[in-house]
Amino acid sequence: MNGHLAIAIDGPSGAGKSSLARRAAAHYDFIYVDTGAIYRCVGLAGFRNGVDTRDAAAVERILPQLQIRMKYNEAGEQRMYLGEEDVSADIRLPEISICASNVSAHPSVRAFLLEMQRKMARENNVIMDGRDIGTVVLPDAELKIFLTASSTARAQRRLLELHSKGVETSLEEVLKDIELRDYQDSHRAEAPLRQAEDAVLLDTTEIDFDQSFLCLCRIIEERLGIRA
Ligand code: DC
Numbered sequence: 001m002n003g004h005l006a007i008a009i010d011g012p013s014g015a016g017k018s019s020l021a022r023r024a025a026a027h028y029d030f031i032y033v034d035t036g037a038i039y040r041c042v043g044l045a046g047f048r049n050g051v052d053t054r055d056a057a058a059v060e061r062i063l064p065q066l067q068i069r070m071k072y073n074e075a076g077e078q079r080m081y082l083g084e085e086d087v088s089a090d091i092r093l094p095e096i097s098i099c100a101s102n103v104s105a106h107p108s109v110r111a112f113l114l115e116m117q118r119k120m121a122r123e124n125n126v127i128m129d130g131r132d133i134g135t136v137v138l139p140d141a142e143l144k145i146f147l148t149a150s151s152t153a154r155a156q157r158r159l160l161e162l163h164s165k166g167v168e169t170s171l172e173e174v175l176k177d178i179e180l181r182d183y184q185d186s187h188r189a190e191a192p193l194r195q196a197e198d199a200v201l202l203d204t205t206e207i208d209f210d211q212s213f214l215c216l217c218r219i220i221e222e223r224l225g226i227r228a
Contacts, residue, residue, distance in 0.1 A: 005030070005125045005224060006140075008133035011147035012193060013097070013181050014154030016204055017129040020147065020216055025127045026076065027228045028220065033070070033120050035130035035137070036100065037080045038113050040091035041068045043099030045082060053102035060108040068116070094162070094169060094177065101181045104131070105188040131185055134196035143223045144199035145216070151178050153205045 007030070009017050018034050025032035045066055046053040053059060069081040079088045090096065103109050110132075117137045120126055130137065134144035149157075155175035162169055186193040195201065200219050204212040221227060 002122050004121065004123070005142050005226075006121045006138050007127040007220065007224075008138050008141040008144045008196075008199075009127065009129040009147055010131055010134050010144070010193065010195070010199070011129075012151075012154065012185065013178050014158040015147045015149050016154075016157065016209065016212060017147050019209065020212055021127045021129045023213055024216055024220065027217065028127075028226060029125070029228075030127045031072070031120065031124040032076075032078065033117065033126050033128040034078055035113075035117055035128060035133065037078065037088075037091060038068060038070065038116065039104045039109070040096055040100040041080050041082055041087060042066065042103045042109055042113070043101075044087055044091050044096050046103055047096060047099045053099040056106040056108065059103050059106055063108065063112050068113075070116070070120070092165070094167065094173075097177060097181065101184045105184065105190065107190045110136075110190055131193040132191035134199050135194060136191045139196075143220065144196045145202055145219065146195035146199040147202050147204065149203060149205040151175060151182065154178055 009021050011017050022032045043053060045062060046059055049062055051058045051062060067083045071079050071081060073079055079086055080091060081087065114137065117128065121128060121138055128138065134141055152175065155171055155178050158178065159169065159171050159174045162174065202215055202219065
């Protein structure tokens with residue numbers, strides 16, 4: 001134990017992990033760590049360098065030259081940097097999502113990013129979201145939550161989010177992308193997406209964001225005995 005509290009939130013793409021974790025972090029004054037953003041940086045770097053992101057050896061070759069940094073601005077938002085460049089917007093492009101999923105299957109990439117994630121949790125009270133936070137990154141987290149929703153519900157939410165950012169795409173496209181990533185993320189050999197045995201399941205298919213947030217707060221307050 002390092003004197004800090006860690007809440008691990010895992011689950012498939014589009015389950016609302018980041019919006020809920022961000023709001024809960026602000027509510028309880030924790031740092032929110034979006035680990036998918038780190039994998040997205042590796043995916044973006046591969047994409048920009050013309051690397052086939054499914055090719056483990058090719059991706060491994062670019063790792064030593066990558067300088068990925070996570071910074072928090074005054075509003076407490078996590079910004080991602082590749083070298084000196086703020087890539088926080090570019091890593092969200094739909095074509096980068098699948099590259100991120102591809103690179104995340106490679107053991108060398110996971111090992112490369114592990115310490116960066118653990119260091120954040122050693123130094124802060126964190127709410128960290130991802131796919132393997134409760135199972136691999138922070139197996140001793142004080143609270144683990146597995147957040148999920150049906151693939152259709154997740155695709156509808158992701159579509160609204162992309163449209164609000166001006167990204168033109170269809171429900172079909174988004175659903176296809178979500179189902180492909182679900183499959184890849186849960187069938188890879190290394191740290192696949194799965195619910196940790198001691199994680200609390202929160203399924204948000206039938207409930208809206210505010211209701212999901214209330215459920216999350218109830219779990220946090222009951223399990224950790226903290227109040228906002
Ligand atoms: O959460 P996200 O959609 O931004 O994550 C992008 C990809 O990164 C996702 O397809 C799976 C991978 N990922 C992972 O393997 N482990 C994590 N802890 C976080 C994300």
